[in-house]
Amino acid sequence: MEKLFTTRKIRLLIDSDDIDQKNKIIDTLYQWRYICFKAANQIYTHHYVQQQLREMLYLTEGVRARLSDIKKDEHGILSTSRMNTSYQVLAQNYKGSIPMHVMSALNGNLVASFNKMSKALASGESAMPNFRKEIPIPFKGTDVKKLRSSKEGAVFHFSLFDFPFRTYLGKTGHDKREMLQRLLASQVKLCTSSLVLDKGKIFMLAVFQTERREQQLDQDIIAEASLSLDYPIIVSVGNKRYTIGSKDEYLYKRLAIQAAIRRKRKAMAFMNQNSRKHLRKTSIDNLIQSEKRYVSHKQHVYSKRLIDICLKNKAATLLLVDQTEKEQQAKEDPFLFRNWGYYGLKQKIERKAERVGIALLVE
Template sequence: MEKIFFTRKIQLKIDSDDSEYKSQVFKTLYDWRYICFRASNLIFTHHYLQQQVKEMIYLTDEVKVKLADIKIDEEGILTTSRMNTSYQILAKNFKGKVPMHIMSSLNSTLVSTFNTNLVSYLTGEKTLPNFKKDIPIPFKASDLKALSTDNNGHVFYFKLFDIAFKTYLGKDFSDKASLLHRLVKEEIKLCTSSLIIEKGKIFMRAVFQSENQPQTLKQDIIAEASLSLDYPIMLSIGKTRYAIGNKDEFLYKRLAIQAAIQRKQNAMAFMNNQTKKKFKENTIENLRNAEKRYVNQKQHVYSKRLIDLCIKNQAATLLLVDQQQKEVNASEDPFLLRNWGYGGLKQKIQNKAAGAGITVIVE
């Protein structure tokens, strides 16, 4: 049975009323994040250097350049496995300052990424990444302990490196709560995930693994989905048509945010340069981020409804009408293409269809 992986971003709160303890936890997390930033650059530097040893023509011919463990291969120049070389560097520099499970997770993830892109690095098609200080803090699934939920089933509690956390889902209408319930029941697994700190808030980027349940799909049933002037998605399966979402539902809030951005931009005409800069970085950027989050959430909702309908009707093939062919029709509403966010919606449809075993054809 095929395994599928999917990621959800879940806001966390420190499960304590002690403000001093919360401040200490934040300081600890910031310290760990800074160490991850330094460690990431060290990992890539050492592995790239190992690859380039044989290119150092100024070394003597007696220098061995086979990147292998000398205990396994007598021509090797390493005293351990390649994966462990960078882990030893991390242990030497950071042991006692950060849980080594974090360093282990970081090392395995980045070494895998390095090996995947190795040819591109060596040919110059890609440059080595320059990691930033806001890098996520990785952790293993085994580090998350004592996961439980409250009586209402909407708040989840767990410990991570002996720090007590609880989830904050707010008015979330996605599948995060159901996924966490399934995790509590061990119906799905948690893979290596990470903690993210953004503007004083803590988030968990949780990576879940489940088995792709085979769907009873019929090859002779084809669903056709297209963008409409009045609905984000119009779906046709045989003689049945489904309207997914509607213009008022989707555009009302997005256009309201855009109008607010326009008002703020107009107000900037009366500000000095320093105030303009702060205003743009804070107020306007916050509104733009709110618009992106709203659109992303709606695209997830609509794409899931679409795939659910295809499964319900046993459609094995989904035909997506290429929106570029509909630009003429879109001239009736100049905001259509920009506000529907068709590119992101199409990508989410393709991702969810792949998980359900549905073949997507872009017309």
């Protein structure tokens, strides 16, 4: 069966009541993140230099040798494989300061990423990426140990690098809870994932490997979906017609967030420079991110309901009506165009349709 990979962002809390232990774990994670930041730049630098050796036409033939393991190729100039070259550099610089499982996962991810863009780098079409200090901390799925659930599956506990964690799924984390329950039952596999540190909060970007579920679909049934200015999605399957969401329901919270942002920006006119900077970096930036999260969440909900309707009616094909005319109408109305997320909704529909085996056509 075809393998699928699903990513879920899960909030983690340190599973301890000892404040000193919590502070120590958080400090350690921030130190590891800084090491990952430096190591990521070193990995790309080493592999870029290795690649460029072949492009240096001004060197003699004796210098422009093959970038391969001398044990496998007599003309090779490396004492080990290319992937292991950067790992040896990381081991020499950071062994003892960070678990080498983290360095191994980081090295594997970045070498694979470098290989994909190596041609663009060599031709000059792309520049070397510069990694930021906010880089996620990667780890292998086998590093998650002692996974267990409590409170009827509402909270999951596990250890990662001997640090105790528990999940915080909230009221809308049904899909995350389901994936963790399936992981606990060995129905899915946890692949290389990562930890994200954001303003003292810890999130796990968990990558689950699943298999495409065989759905009983009828090839003769076609569902037709269109994006409307009054409803996010209108679906027609045969003689049946469904509406998903509504204009008022979708815009209610988003407009409230935008109004709060406007009020705070107006208040900035009566503040000094330091107060304005503080307000912008705290309240206003948080509200902007809150608006983005709300829109993304709604798009996920609407796209999932659309796919559920297709599965309920056994529609094997989903036809997305061309939105060119309606998008033009939206552009003529700046209010609607500002608050409607056409493109993001389309992307999420495409991904969810592919996951369940529904053929997606764009008219």
